[in-house]
Amino acid sequence: MLGFIAARLVKAVFILLAILVLNFVLIHAAPGDPAAVMAGEAGAADEKFLQDLRERFGLDQPFTVQLWNYMKGAIQLDLGFSYRQQMPVAELIWDRLPATLLLTATAFVISIVIGVAAGVLAAQTQGTWWDTLISSLALLFYATPLFWVALMASLLFSVVLGWLPGFGYQTIGANYTGIDRVLDIGKHLILPATTLGLFFTAIYMRMTRASMLEVSRLDFVKTARAKGLRNSVIQRRHVLRNALLPVITLAGLQAGQIVGGAVLTETVFAWPGIGRLMFEAISQRDYNVILGVFFISAAMVLLFNLITDILYGIVDPRIRLTK
C-alpha cells in the first residue's frame, strides 16, 4: 500500500512540474514580448519601464535559464507579482483558497450523496415512475449550463422567494461569531454548492444506476440470493459495494471539472474564492494571477485524485496489484 501511494505521489509531482513548464511556455507564446505583457498589466508601456522589467525578470537571458529561474521560484510558491493588485500572486491566492476549498468540497459531497442515493433508488425501482423521474432529472441536469442554473437559482431562491442569500460569503456588517457565523456561512453556501454540484449529481445518478443494475446480474449476487439472504442485505452489502467502484474512479476524474466550474459559480454568487479571483484577472488581463490560479487549481485536482486513488486502493485491494 505504501509503495502504491508513493508511486502516485511521484506521478503527481511530475505532472505539477509539467504544468509549470506549460505555464512558462504559454506566457512566452503569447503574442508580443513578455515584458510588454507584464507592462500591459501594470497599465504602463514606456520604453524605460519595459527595459527595467526585462532586466528584473532576466528576460534578456537564454530561454533555459529563464525556465530554470521560473521553476525554482514556483516550487517555493513564488507565483510572481500582480501589478494590478500590487500584491504577490501567491498571497492573493492564499487568502482566497479556503473559500474555494469549502465550496468545492461541499459541492463534491452534495453531488456524491444525492447522486448515489438517487441512483440506488432508481436502480431498485427500475421501470417504475420513480426510475423515470430520476433518470429524466439526470438527463436534464446533465444538459443545463452551470452558470445559467446558478443565475436562475439566485433569482428564484434569493430574489423572488427570499429564502437564501444569493450573494457573497457571509452577511456584511453582521459580525457574527461562533456558531452564528458558521450558520451564516452555511446559509450562503447552499446555493453555490448545490448549483456547482448539480451537473455532477446527474453524472453520479446515471453512473450509480447503471452500475447497480450491472452488478445485480452477476453470479455472486445469484449465489447470495440462493443462500437465502434478505434482499436489503444483498443490495447493501454485495451490490452497492461493488457498484460504487466505478463511481469512485469517476469522482476522481470529476474533481478537475468541479474546480473549473468554481470559476462560474463564484462569479455568479460573488463567492470570494480563487475562481472569482480568476474572473477578475481575466477582465484585467492580469496574466500572473490567471496562471497562478491555473497552477493551484491543477494542484488541487491532483490532491483530490490522490485521495480517490488511495480510497480506491482501500476499497478494492485488487487495484494495488495493477501498479
Added chain:
Amino acid sequence: MRAFWSRFRQNRGAVIGLIILAIVIICAIAAPFLFPRSPWSMVQRPFLPPFEMDGLPLGTDALGRDVLSGLFHGARVSLLVGLVSTVVALAIGIPIGALAGYYGGLVDDALMRFTEFFQTIPSFALAIVLLAIFQPTLAYVILAIAIVSWPPVARLVRGEVLSLRNREFVEAATLSGQSNLRIILRQVLPNALPPIIVLASLMVATAILLESSLSFLGLGDPNVMSWGYMIGAARTVLRTAWWLSFIPGIAILLTVLALNLIGEGLNDALNPRLRKRTS
C-alpha cells in the same frame, strides 16, 4: 443502414432529440435570411418585454437589440463551434489513440502519459488560460475547446485498437504485406468507428456548453453573437429583466439535451449487444 434506423427509431428520446436538433439547425441556416440585419444593431427601445410588440416577439435587450435575432444568430455560433471543435479534437485524439494502441510498448507509454497529463489538468481552467493569453477569436475558441476535449477520444480509440489489433483479419492483413499505416486506416479504425461516433455526438454537446460558459465569462469572440454572451450581458439586469438571461439559457439547454439524447440513441443503435445487457 435500415437496421440502424429502425433501432434508432425505437428510442423515443433519440427521435425527440433529433427533432429538436433539426429545429436548431433550421434556425441557424435561416438566421441571415430571416434577420438580415446584424444582431448587434439597435431596433427598438431597450428592455422591451416579450410579446408586447409585433415583429419583436421576444423583445429587446439592455441595448435595444432584437433578442429573437440574437437567438437565431447564436444558434449558428453554437453549432459551428460544437461541430468544428469536435472535428479538431477527433483529429488530435484518433491518431494519438491509434498509434498508442497499435504499437504498444514505449510509444503507448509516452502517448498515454501525455494524454493523462491533459486529462488531469482542469480543462475549463486551461481553456480560460488559453483564451486569456491568445486573442479570443472564433478560431482560438474552437482550438481551445478542442485542446481540452481530445483526451477521452485518445483513450477510447486506444482501447478499441488494443482489442482489435490481435484479431484474425488484422493478422491476415499483416501477412498479406500491407503497411502499418494502411492496416490502421483500412482495417482497424473502421471497426472502431461506432463508439467514436457515439462519443463525438456527446462531445458536440459538451463543446456547446463550454463555448457558452467561455462567452459568459467574456472570453468569446467579441464580434459574434452567442447565447453565452447574451446571458453574460444580461447578468447585471437579472432582477429587472430576468427573461434576458432565461431565454438564451433554455436555448442552450434544449440543444445540449437534444445532442445527449441523440448520443444515447446512437449508442443503442450502434451497439445492440450493450443495449440488451443494460435494459
